[in-house]
Amino acid sequence: MRHALSRGIGLRRRLMCLVAAAVVLAPATRLTAAEPQVIVRGLRSPESVTRGPDGRLYVTEIGRSGVNGDGALAVIEGDQPKEFAKGLDDPMGLVVHGHDFFVADKNRVWRIDATGTTAVYAAADAFPTKPLFLNDIEASPQGDIYVSDCGRFVSNGAIFCIKPSKEIVVVVSQKTAPELKAPNGMLMDGPGHLLFVDFTSGRLNRLNLADGKAVELARGLGSTDGLTRDAKGRIYTSDWRGGRIFVMNSQSDQPRLLLKGFKSPADIYFDAQTGRLLIPDTRAGTITAVTLED
Numbered sequence: 001m002r003h004a005l006s007r008g009i010g011l012r013r014r015l016m017c018l019v020a021a022a023v024v025l026a027p028a029t030r031l032t033a034a035e036p037q038v039i040v041r042g043l044r045s046p047e048s049v050t051r052g053p054d055g056r057l058y059v060t061e062i063g064r065s066g067v068n069g070d071g072a073l074a075v076i077e078g079d080q081p082k083e084f085a086k087g088l089d090d091p092m093g094l095v096v097h098g099h100d101f102f103v104a105d106k107n108r109v110w111r112i113d114a115t116g117t118t119a120v121y122a123a124a125d126a127f128p129t130k131p132l133f134l135n136d137i138e139a140s141p142q143g144d145i146y147v148s149d150c151g152r153f154v155s156n157g158a159i160f161c162i163k164p165s166k167e168i169v170v171v172v173s174q175k176t177a178p179e180l181k182a183p184n185g186m187l188m189d190g191p192g193h194l195l196f197v198d199f200t201s202g203r204l205n206r207l208n209l210a211d212g213k214a215v216e217l218a219r220g221l222g223s224t225d226g227l228t229r230d231a232k233g234r235i236y237t238s239d240w241r242g243g244r245i246f247v248m249n250s251q252s253d254q255p256r257l258l259l260k261g262f263k264s265p266a267d268i269y270f271d272a273q274t275g276r277l278l279i280p281d282t283r284a285g286t287i288t289a290v291t292l293e294d
Helices: 009-022
Strands: 004-006 037-040 046-051 057-061 071-077 080-088 091-097 100-105 108-112 118-122 134-139 145-149 158-162 168-173 183-188 193-198 203-208 213-218 224-229 235-239 244-248 256-259 269-271 276-281 286-293
Touching: 046 269, 046 276, 046 286, 057 080, 057 091, 071 091, 071 100, 080 100, 080 108, 080 118, 091 145, 100 134, 100 145, 108 134, 118 145, 134 183, 145 183, 158 183, 183 235, 193 224, 203 224, 224 269
Parallel strands: 004 213, 046 091, 091 134, 183 224
Antiparallel strands: 037 286, 046 057, 057 071, 071 080, 091 100, 100 108, 108 118, 134 145, 145 158, 158 168, 183 193, 193 203, 203 213, 224 235, 235 244, 244 256, 269 276, 276 286
C-alpha cells in the first residue's frame, strides 16, 4: 500500500463535500456547554471512560505510571469507582465490542469479559513491528480493532489493525507517512475511514483504510489526546497539556475552544445515554460531565 499525509486543498474540499452530503450538521458556533459537573472523584489517574454493555460507566485507571500490575479497569457505582478488572499495567484506551472490553496497555491489548476476567488479546510479539506506547483503541462494526502507537512522541508512531483472525497489520506509520508523529485518539468515520489526532503535531486527520492515505482536517489542537463525536456529528478533541476541549463540525477546519481549566483531559467520550460529554482528567483523578446545549 502507498501511504502519505496530504494537505492538498482540492482533496480536502472534495472530502468535506462528501461528508456534508452524508450528514447534516448543526454549526459548531451554536453550541454552548453548561457548567461542568464532577461526577466521580478519587480515581487513580483515569484515562478512558465508556458505557459498558450493562449500562454502567467503566474507566481505565493507570495507577502509578510505569509500575506494572497496579493498573485496573474500574466500574462506577453511584459516584464511586469499584475495581472490575485488575493486574493491568498502564491501561489507556478503552472500547466495547460485543459484550467485551478491549484495552490498550503499553505494548499489548487486553480483552476483558463481562465478569472482569482478563486475557491478552494481542501480545507484544504478535505485532509486525514492536509497539512502543499503545494508546487509544477503536473497534469497527466488523470486529477490526484499531490501536494507536504514540511511539516516542517525536518518531515511530503507527496505527495497527487487529483482525478478528488475530492477524495484525500496520495501517499507517511514520515510515510510510513522514509527517505522522504520535497518533493518539481515534474514531471510526463510516465503514472505510478512521479519524485520528496526533499528540505531537496537534492535528486531526482522516485516514482512508483502503490505501493508508490521510488528509489533514484541522490543526492547532494542542497536545491532542481524546476524540469523540456527539449525536449531531460534532467532533470534540481534548488538549492534554493545555487542559482544553475543542469542538468543530465536519464541514469546517476551524475548531473552536469550548472548555478550559482542566489539568489533563484524556480520552473524552460522548455518552449517548445522557447526552453529556464525559471528560476523564488524569491528574485530577476525576470524571467531569458537561451537558451540551444548542
